[in-house]
Amino acid sequence: MARYHIETYGCTSNRGESREIERRLRDAGHYRVDGPEAADVAILNTCTVVEKTERNMLERAAELGDETADLLVTGCMALAQGDAFTDTDAQVLHWDEVPAAVTNGECPTTTPDASPVLDGVVGILPIARGCMSDCSYCITKHATGKIESPPVEENVEKARALVHAGAKEIRITGQDTGVYGWDTGERKLHTLLERICAIDGEFRVRVGMANPKGVHGIREELAAVFAANDKLYNFLHAPVQSGSNDVLGDMRRQHQVGEYLEIVDTFDSALEKWTLSTDFIVGFPTETDEDHEQSMDLIRQTRPEKLNVTRFSKRPGTDAADMKGLGGTIKKERSKAMSALKMEVVGDAYESMVGAxxxxxxxxxxxxxxxxxxxxxxxxxxxxxxxxxxxxxxxxxxxxxxxxxxxxxxxxxxx
Missing domain, CATH: 2.40.50.140 (Nucleic acid-binding proteins)
Known part of the structure; x- marks a missing residue:
């Protein structure tokens, strides 16, 4: 869970985007603090109306870069003139990418009662609380504990209620949806999805973040459910976090790169068109230049169409916080290189759709x-x-x- 500080400049549109950023951050368990000095991450939503405004944005970015551990810059100037922030210690992102970048690779944190919510035509359905991981960098586990999975029928009834209330998209959420049912001795995600898709009505279902370890054991069953049900978005968010098995071991991730690749191969075989979404943490304390290149190579090999890049940030009370960190310059350079590769890969994916x-x-x-x-x-x-x-x-x-x-x-x- 991160402490964030956000500043917004410019028009009503920018203010609306900042409100949405904050909503998503709160939903994920992060909380706002007063002032960048007390924050883990600062968010600057920029304006670029006139030259004076641009100078003010650059000056403020430099100040925030000195006052907080991590700086994320978004908004009009960031997107139109991203190169202007090259000399600042900032990540330049589209506003929609900011919430994921804040997480530092941590699992999302749902509310204690894990109750469903209808937001417009989108129904949010938390299917469980907690996870089965013990990642060395993650503070969320201290708040959520191990996985607690309600019965399949209970979640199906919640989904049915959302559809009856007008939901056209149901977003399946949780700290780690892939391990749903592990606490009961049975892997149930594919069963739950099949049951939800059988509900009468015209709607879509999106599966939220599922760590590779949980997905790997049911990859064949899961891919088959996706292939058989048009209501399921052909979309899988499986955060690999690193292309190096050595770094994954130090992170205490429960998977290796080979297992992640087997998941991708299985979905490639089962689905003609699907979106791979994944996350990478850049600059973990034990990450070498070779480890970083292995992550870059994994991106080139699998070409995820949605990719969250996060610079490592120490969270108090985690084991990784006691590790000797890399310098800010190294993290910045690696983050910049990976973000550039990300824009190339994602841009190619969307460009290939033109005319379709x-x-x-x-x-x-x-x-x-x-x-x-x-x-x-x-x-x-x-x-x-x-x-x-x-x-x-x-x-x-x-x-x-x-x-x-x-x-x-x-x-x-x-x-």
Whole structure:
């Protein structure tokens, strides 16, 4: 759980994005503090209206970089003039990527009662609380403990209630969805997903973060459920964290790189189109140059279409906090290199979609201005501008043609 400080400059759109960032951070168990000095991470949401504003943004970024352990820069100037922040100790991110970057590789933290929530047409369904991991860098485990899995039928009823309440997308969440049922002696995630997909109604299901160790043991069964059910987004978030088995051992991750690759191969064989989402921690205390290159090679080999890059940050009370850390310059250089590779890989994925037809994409929520955000069957983000002209509203299913790409999402128009 991270302590964060956030500053927002500019228009109403920026303020709305910051509110969404904060909502996601709170949902994941992180909390806001007063002032960057008390924060683990500072977030600067920038504006770029005039030259004076740009100078102010750069000055403030430099100040925040000196006052806090990690600095994330987002907003208009970050996206339009990201190179301007090269001399600051900052990660430049799209606002939608900020919440994941704050986590330092830690599991999300659901509320104690793990109750479902309906947010617009999106139903949030926490299926369990806790995890089976003991990662050396993670403080979340101190708050959540080991996995506690309610029965399948109980979660199915919660999902059914969300659908009846109007949910068009159900997001399956938890500290580690892949180990659902381990505490009862039975691996049940694939069974739960099959049961939820059998609920009457037109909706989609997205599976939240599942560590590779939990997925690996049920990879064949899980991939088969994805292939057999159109309601399931063909999307898997399996955070590998490093391409080095040595580093994974020091992190006390329960998987090795080979197991992660077997998961990817299994899903490649079962699904024609699917999205691999993963996370990497850059600059773990024992990470060498060779370890870093192994992580870069793993990205090139598997080409994940969604990739969260996080610089290692010490969390109080964790074993990794006692390790001798790498210098900030090393972490910055490695983070910059991996982020550049990420933009290349993700950009290629969205660019390859231009001209493609995506049937039954779900309009999930309103976007900036007169636009809506949609998701195709592989959970890729498609933006439709001038949505009012097409009469599109959240909850509708629509056939789209992809017209252009913008690195981390694509633009589309109704057919």
């Amino acid at each position: 037809i995506r049937e039954d994409a779900l309009v999930v929520e309103e976007g900036t201005g007169d636009s809506v955000k949609c998701r195709d069957g592989a959970y890729r983000q498609l933006i439709v501008r001038n949505a009012s002209e097409y009469g599109l509203e959240p909850g509708e299913f629509v056939d789209l043609e992809v017209t252009s790409a913008n690195t981390v999402y694509a633009f589309a128009e109704p057919r």
